[in-house]
Amino acid sequence: MAQAETFLLRVYFDASRLVARNGASPTGIDRVDMAYLAALRQAAGFDLRLLAFDALGPRLLRQDRATRLFDAVTQRWNAAPGAATDAAFLRLRHWLEAPAGTARPVLTAAPERTMDPGRLAATLGNAARRGSETLQRGAAIPGAIPSVYLNTSHGGLFRPAVARWLRNSGSGGVFFVHDLIPLEFPEFNRPQEPGRHAARMQTVSEHAQQVLVNSEATRQALLRHLGQRGLRLPPVSVLPLGVEPRFGDGMGIAPLRPAVPYFVVLSTIEPRKNHLLLLQAWRRWIESAGAGAARLVVLGRRGWENQLVFNMLDRMPLLAGHVAECAGLSDPQLGALLRGARALLSPTFAEGFGLPVAEALTLGTPVLASAIEAHREVGGDYAEYLDPLDGAAWLQALRDYAATPAPRREQRLRLLPQYRPPAWEGHFERAFELLRQAARRG
DSSP, rough: OOOSSSOOOEEEEOOOOHTTTTTOSSHHHHHHHHHHHHHHHHHHTTEEEEEEETTTTEEEEEEHHHHHHHHHHHHHHHHOTTTTOHHHHHHHHHHHHHHHTTTOOSSSSGGSSOOHHHHHHHHHHHHTTTEEEOOTTTTTSOSSEEEEEEEESGGGGGGGGHHHHHHHHHEEEEEEEEOOHHHHOGGGTTTTHHHHHHHHHHHHHHHEEEEEEESSHHHHHHHHHHTTTTTOOOOEEEEOOOTTTTOOOOOOOOOOOOSOOOOOEEEEEGGGGGGHHHHHHHHHHHHGGGGGEEEEEEEEEEEEEEEHHHHHHOOOOTTTTEEEEEOOOOOHHHHHHHHHHSSSEEESOOOOOHHHHHHHHTTTTOOEEOHHHHHHHHHTTTEEOOTTTHHHHHHHHHHHHHHOOHHHHHHHHHGGGGOOOOOOOOOHHHHHHHHHHHHHHH
């Protein structure tokens, strides 16, 4: 990757989220964190240091501990050794390849045990504690070379300690804002989240030399929020997220041969993601077609305030033969499931970007998505868009995509070879240029 500048820049990367999550299965924000770390480690002209905030303030991870953190999380997410023979993945695979009427397996938490949790917790937790140096709250970041603070997850920015340290140290910041959903759709979040997100955006407004966002939809939401409150408007640049080159790599996993057509929904199980619409559609479908209804694989951990959906998954006998729930799969396993699916389903009410849409289209899997601006930015003319409140339209689309033949689905399949996902290479070329500009402004 060509660099327009050659001066050495020290980047203090806030790894608080990665440390706190202990290597759990990645969300879209986690993937951005790791993509930035990987790119900065490889790029010339950057001196990368990792920070983690705790109750005592910011800590600077020693270089050896930072390396172990990165390597441990990468290993956990890839889980390449044994991906094809992982017991939970095999149970899910056998069910998808079994005849209609086969009872679903118990899958929800099993894949999370693919790595020794004690060893992983020690690797990550110790990196933030024993393998760190406490930074003084009121002191400037040490070092004679130009430096900048980089936060690509924005999660902990609501904490007063972060804003206080940024203010006292005089360090300029670069922040990646993923969405304004807690402020625009507070009904889909925990009660404390709107206030926390407002505090995050206050910190961004006060301390950002540069803001990065994943879509024009997010940019407009941020500018609208800051403008309505009379807050400072820092420079904002749109940098769409890339799809990991290794995502969907088979890693020795043979293609699935499903006995019954199946669909995949890939997201945290929370109200905003609209799993309820899908489960209601499947109930109607099973009531009318019985064993002729397709299967649904719900991939993702359980979130919050979604008890009705959890009850349907756990206690609704009608769904037991058609809907399976699984969390904690590795990227190769997710790729294998997406490749074999009739479509990825994303009926969500709001998104900042919609990374699963880009991942599915990249793998050649059709996408049925809610008709929101973020999805349209990612999927263009290649995905099919539906009103997230129109259950009848979704059910009809599901039936059409599961049919044999399926002309509605085949029309999308003919377009998919032309799909070009956003590339990380172009993303980072622009991001690194903006980091250097921010350091100069700081």
